[in-house]
Amino acid sequence: MPGKINRTHSPVQSDRSPAREKNGSYLIFPPFADPTWAYVGLPTLKGYLGQRGINVCVRDYNIEGLYFLLAGKTMEDWQQKLTERLQALNGRKKLNLYEQMEYRRIAEALPLCRDFSDCLAVMRDPHTFYHKKTYLQARDGFEELFQVMEAVYFPFRFSFNRADHLLAPWDFKLLDHYIKKRLSPFEHFYRQQLAKLDQPRFVGLSLTFVSQISETFYLSGLIKELFPACFVMLGGPCIDQIAQNSDPQTASRLFGYVDAIGLQEGEKTLEQLLPVLAAESHDLKRFAAIPNLMLKGSLPGSVVQGPALTFDLADAATPDYSDLELDRYLAPDRLLLYSPTRGCYWNKCSFCSYGFNQSGRHAYREIPVERAVADLKVMGQQFGATNFYLSADVLSPAYAFALAQRILDEGLDIRWSTDLRIEASYTPERCRLLYQAGLRAVAFGIESGSDRVLRLMNKGIDAELIRRVNRNFHQAGISTSWMTFLRHPGESQHEAGETLALIDRQSSMVDQFIAGEFNLTPGSLISCHPEQYGIAAVYHTAGDVFRLFPLFSMGDESASMAEHDDLEKKIDILSRRYHLDHYPWAGSISTHHSLLYLLHEGQRVFAKSWPCPTNKSRHKGGAAQVHLKFSLDDCWRQEQAFTHRYLSVALQPGNNGDQAPLSFDNFQKALRRG
Numbered sequence: 001m002p003g004k005i006n007r008t009h010s011p012v013q014s015d016r017s018p019a020r021e022k023n024g025s026y027l028i029f030p031p032f033a034d035p036t037w038a039y040v041g042l043p044t045l046k047g048y049l050g051q052r053g054i055n056v057c058v059r060d061y062n063i064e065g066l067y068f069l070l071a072g073k074t075m076e077d078w079q080q081k082l083t084e085r086l087q088a089l090n091g092r093k094k095l096n097l098y099e100q101m102e103y104r105r106i107a108e109a110l111p112l113c114r115d116f117s118d119c120l121a122v123m124r125d126p127h128t129f130y131h132k133k134t135y136l137q138a139r140d141g142f143e144e145l146f147q148v149m150e151a152v153y154f155p156f157r158f159s160f161n162r163a164d165h166l167l168a169p170w171d172f173k174l175l176d177h178y179i180k181k182r183l184s185p186f187e188h189f190y191r192q193q194l195a196k197l198d199q200p201r202f203v204g205l206s207l208t209f210v211s212q213i214s215e216t217f218y219l220s221g222l223i224k225e226l227f228p229a230c231f232v233m234l235g236g237p238c239i240d241q242i243a244q245n246s247d248p249q250t251a252s253r254l255f256g257y258v259d260a261i262g263l264q265e266g267e268k269t270l271e272q273l274l275p276v277l278a279a280e281s282h283d284l285k286r287f288a289a290i291p292n293l294m295l296k297g298s299l300p301g302s303v304v305q306g307p308a309l310t311f312d313l314a315d316a317a318t319p320d321y322s323d324l325e326l327d328r329y330l331a332p333d334r335l336l337l338y339s340p341t342r343g344c345y346w347n348k349c350s351f352c353s354y355g356f357n358q359s360g361r362h363a364y365r366e367i368p369v370e371r372a373v374a375d376l377k378v379m380g381q382q383f384g385a386t387n388f389y390l391s392a393d394v395l396s397p398a399y400a401f402a403l404a405q406r407i408l409d410e411g412l413d414i415r416w417s418t419d420l421r422i423e424a425s426y427t428p429e430r431c432r433l434l435y436q437a438g439l440r441a442v443a444f445g446i447e448s449g450s451d452r453v454l455r456l457m458n459k460g461i462d463a464e465l466i467r468r469v470n471r472n473f474h475q476a477g478i479s480t481s482w483m484t485f486l487r488h489p490g491e492s493q494h495e496a497g498e499t500l501a502l503i504d505r506q507s508s509m510v511d512q513f514i515a516g517e518f519n520l521t522p523g524s525l526i527s528c529h530p531e532q533y534g535i536a537a538v539y540h541t542a543g544d545v546f547r548l549f550p551l552f553s554m555g556d557e558s559a560s561m562a563e564h565d566d567l568e569k570k571i572d573i574l575s576r577r578y579h580l581d582h583y584p585w586a587g588s589i590s591t592h593h594s595l596l597y598l599l600h601e602g603q604r605v606f607a608k609s610w611p612c613p614t615n616k617s618r619h620k621g622g623a624a625q626v627h628l629k630f631s632l633d634d635c636w637r638q639e640q641a642f643t644h645r646y647l648s649v650a651l652q653p654g655n656n657g658d659q660a661p662l663s664f665d666n667f668q669k670a671l672r673r674g
């Protein structure tokens, strides 16, 4: 029998009163994103607007939605649905390909159904959180929760960093299918939440990460359905990328879902827009003058855009987290995000197009150090936090030193982590200053261990400088994380090996690392001038209408399978010496859980392997506990064969380097063909 579900237990219930909320303006952060801390974008906007007398309410549906998923009633419904569906499929003589895919997922998910609220309790308890085996079991519990969800909502996939279709990217057809068929796991939760709003006048949804696309559009549809007069708007880096990269037709279709889009930073946009919306009758002409605002134009397929504006950080205000229940996040302590700088002072690496940098209007800016330290102090006092993540592209060395000095002068006792660039000015003495001021973890974009590739990337650093600066930080007691990637266009097999060899040689002073694979980022120098990097063609799939996942072909220079396997083996050997994990778990870079473990157990906590949890009940365990008519191995083999066959065609560009066929539509047709 699948695990029992406890309906009465209540750690997953919110204390928030169900009373109707009167505020007319809301800023909502939709799922799916990191649930271990509150993301900084909306509290930053609330702080700024509040200082100017404009009141907005921030709601984090990412964390509140997770509590809904963990509720006993939700799991009970899912378990019933899975049981009924399995019975129905077992009643068939034969399963088609799609049913086989679903059947295997259901069979493996059913035995995992249980009350997962114990996992939540572990993550929030200051004792069990630091007991590694217990922590890992709870972490696996959350992964299993998603596995169950993926079976219920097949063919969609979910995690704290993903919400997508099995194979096809989000396009309008897939989004409409998701919205009209009410396929979101949060359908009931959204309705409960929205029922509490008393005729909202304005709702701004933050679309920061790709993993929020489906829920953002789903929510906007629901809000429009429930409150037709409400002005619904999107903002954040991901929708900015979509609006800037898509062709004009796609951009204009976005206004079938929302009234407006905020490009780049939202402070000035909302400061000017909200009073206009509050006025009895809107003077529509005034919209067109609002900075960074994008609206539907009067001609079919056209859009109107307000003047582009780069926010002056001298005007920034203290982020306001007061609407959020900070103890509901998945962590035993409070950590706040704060963004003291925006943009990158280097901003010329070949592969990078960070945040709004590609717009050319996201110059490097800093909140004056005195103000930043005052903000940290106020936030610490107001929200009871001593841990901070300085959430920014990068801090300049001069800024980091001045900030550290000021923290010490003000006697501020905090611990923090952030991203820095490798620079010669980080001497042993300066690194000690940073440590004294509370810096405990730093992430570096190392990228490569080959000097030639670093030059090709225009990184402005070399392997010798990397070694020296990393050592200075490490020896000062600051944990160092290396972010590297392989297969930059033009990188040879030997050069890729140099990166792994550098990590290997320096591993006694590298506290965490990641060796990822090169991805083409829209707006990066490589994307804009592929020929300079030996790229034969850049193309998209037909379904990638938002232009978020450019693909490329290198002619015949690509690595062979054997070369690829050789690098993977080397990464594996290196990784075995560490405890590395994906977002947001302890062992991933720049996350809340990793910082907490570093503070608790020291710099080298991830530079050794961790005990394995014992509750891995996947696959075989699952099949043993439910009545199965069809072989799961056969289902798996059929799916593998189809996926391989399908993608080998669907990802190939057309004859002129045009788009590849992969899309929701194309996938459906291929399924029917089998």
Ligand code: B12
Pocket: 032, 033, 034, 038, 039, 040, 041, 042, 044, 045, 160, 161, 203, 204, 205, 206, 207, 208, 209, 210, 211, 233, 234, 235, 236, 237, 238, 241, 261, 262, 264, 265, 266, 267, 269, 270, 337, 339, 343, 353, 354, 355, 356, 391, 392, 393, 583, 589, 590, 591
């Ligand atoms: C710090 C950072 C992180 C941190 C913290 C992330 C977190 N979850 O808290 C770490 C290192 C952990 C991280 C991880 C990842 N990140 Co990151 N990260 C950043 C970074 C460098 C800064 C973010 C920040 O603090 N900005 C400062 C705040 C104040 O600005 P903001 O959030 O953009 O909000 C402003 C505007 O967007 C706007 N706005 C926002 N919402 C709204 C709403 C309305 C209605 C309006 C009008 C305006 C508006 O106004 C705000 C104030 O000006 C950005 C790059 C960048 N410069 O944006 C990338 C960025 C956000 N990350 C990105 C990505 C991809 C990731 C990862 C998915 C990477 C990976 N491969 O796993 C993970 C996901 C983690 C997760 N699941 O949550 C992308 C997101 C876009 C995308 N294509 O998905 C970005 C934009 C970088 C990029 N590639 O362009 N990241």
Ligand code: SF4
Pocket: 344, 345, 346, 347, 348, 349, 352, 353, 354, 393, 394, 421, 445
């Ligand atoms: S990779 Fe880092 S240093 Fe290079 S441009 Fe991007 S943010 Fe700046």
